[in-house]
Amino acid sequence: MTGQFIVGAQLHPQQTSKAIRLRCVRSYVVTENRGQKQIRSQECVFHDQEGIFIHVHIPKDIVATYQNMFKEGKVYGIRNFLCITNFFKYKTSTHRYMIKFKHDTVVKQYQRVNFPKTMFRFKSFPDILSKKNVDEKVLIGKSLTGCIHI
Structure with a gap:
């Protein structure tokens, strides 16, 4: 992909001059205790x-800017973000890297953009029960309809 945006497959700690366009699937705050x-x-x-899927980490000293x-x-x-190793034990993404915001990270919301909507990663019940193709360290949840998604 050329231009100013990279895709998740190109995310790497040495890739510092490009931007990335992403759809927010989930945003949450983690408290101290x-x-x-x-x-x-x-x-x-x-x-x-x-x-x-890509995980984004916003440290506490700059959360107020993006909360x-x-x-x-x-x-x-x-x-203007950092690309770091996905260090969480239990992951929301299987991607090797994650994005970490810094004090000068710039975020722009796009209103009219042709962008896919992949809000869930479905797994079949037989796969989950047999643990085939399921990484136990990747978090999954159950929706109100009873489907399990990760």
Whole structure:
């Protein structure tokens, strides 16, 4: 892909001059301890135009800048970010790398953009029960309809 945007497959720590366009799947705040209000970080799960899921980590010292910015289902362009190894034990993405925001990360919401909507990663019940093609460290959830998605 040429131009100013890269896709998730091109995400690498040495790729520092390009931006990435992503759709927000989930955004949530992590507190210091259960039941407390002190924020440790904001975490987001996005997907790119090829359906690759990417985790975004926003450290506590800059959460206030981005806390109310991301809406699930909306498309954003992000630039001036760090690409780091996905260090979480339990992952929201199988991608080797994740995006970490820094103080000068720029985010722009796109209103009219032709962008796929891949909000779920479905697995069949037989695969889950037999643990075939299922990474136990990737978080999954159950929707209200009873389908399991990761």
